[in-house]
Amino acid sequence: MSRGLPSPSIPFAVHGAVDEIELRSLGLSADDVTDFSASVNPFGPSPSVHEALRNVTLNRYPDRHCEALTRKVAEQHGVAIENVLVGNGASELLWLAALTILRPGDRALVLGPTYGEYVRACRIAEAEPVELRASESDRFRPDLASVAEDRASAVFLCNPNNPTGRLIPRDALADISSQRPDQTWIVDEAYQDYLASESSMICLEAPNILVVRSLTKAHALAALRVGYAIGPSGLIGAMREHQPPWSVNSMAQAAAVAALSDTAHLRATVDRLRREGGRMSDTLATGGWPILATDTPYFLVRVGDATGFRRELLGKGILVRDATSFGLPSWIRISPRRPKENDRFLAAMDDLR
Incomplete structure (x- = not known):
């Protein structure tokens, strides 16, 4: 079955981060707001990123093969370059995966x-x-046994999860995915760098697993849009055929190579962020706010009417992620920032208790 034009009825997904149009309607600008809604490293990228950007030639087309970055990713993860595809952020790679793996009418979990x-x-x-939805009563632990029993040809999983921050152990995923070699797993590890210890599926090198990583989050390259996928060479090659030319600009490529090369900056800033996330969640829990235990710096807080609560905080110049779009209308997601900014957030929450 061939594909026609995409249906105009496919709704856009809701995302966090600053929305300039919304702020303008409220008489605010981005400078008036502290953003706790996007899980981007608030300590910024490695200093070497800025140096790399200064050396980019702007009147030259990007390397359409992203060769230097592809080699860097392959070297870092111990895989062949044929197993790596660089993309314009994780979202582009997820779209390429869906267009490559799925046929019209296929079932995807x-x-x-x-x-x-x-x-x-x-x-x-x-x-x-x-959607195979984990229940709040079970602390959002997914029913993995049901996945292997399902006739779906593909499974989409965010690990650690967005928005819950829960991690499914690698061994559990390896066991379930190996039971159905005909079922392709697309594992989004955009938040993997925020974990206390590495738990990636990349090392399995399984024939039915595609791992997608982002440099937006922990590496703080959100403005540049860059990520990569690692998987079987045949699948990677097929995804590349669907990718537009020059998908990743020269600044993104140079910044990504520099960021991946500075592991010391990544670990130091992530450690600080994890401590701040722990401090914030502990303080809120002590103050009576229900908190969902998490494996990441970001976490969920139950507030009642999440949409109304977000609006109240925005009036105080604080932006949080309303989790209603995730089907969690009683929860907001908080991504920690620098200590003084976090203190301001905690004071605002205390005012609204």
Whole structure:
């Protein structure tokens, strides 16, 4: 079955971060708001990134093969360059994966609650996305046994999860995915660098697992849009055929190489961020706010009416992620920032208790 034009009824996914149009409607600017809604490293990228950007030639086309960055990723993860595809952020790679793996009418499982682009990518590919939703009563632990029993041809999983921050252990995923070699797993590890210890699926080098990573989050390159996928060479090659030319600009490529080369900066800033996340969640819990235990610096807080609560905080110049779009209308997601900014947030929460 061939694909037609995408349906105009496919809704856009809701995302966090600053929305300039929304702020302007409220008489605010981005400078008036402290953003706790996007899980981007607030300590910024490695200093070597700025130096790399200064050396980019702006009147020259980008390397369409992203050769230097591809080699850097392959070297860092101990894989062949044929197993790596660099993309314009994780979202582009997720779309390429859906368009490559799924045929019209295919069933795809999405382990929810989770990032909205998985469902959108499946619908663009004219596949049938089905959410297998973990329950709040079970602390959002997914039912992995049901996945292996499902007839779905693909599974989309964010690990650690967005928005819950929960991590499924690598051994558990390896066991389930090996039971169905005909089922392709697309594992989004955008938040993997925020974990206390590495738990990536990349090392498995399994024939039915595609891992997608982002440099937006812990590496703080959100403005540049760059990520990469690692998987079987045949799948990577097929995804490359769907990718537009010059998808990743020269500044993003140079910045990514520099960021990946500075592991000391990454670990130092992530350690600080994890401490701040722990301090914030402990303080809120002591103050009576229900907190969901997490494996990441970001975490969920139950506030009642999440949409109204977000609006109240925005009036105080604080932006949080309303989790209603994840199907969690009672929760907001908090991504820690620098200590003084976090103190301001905690004071605002105390005022609203």
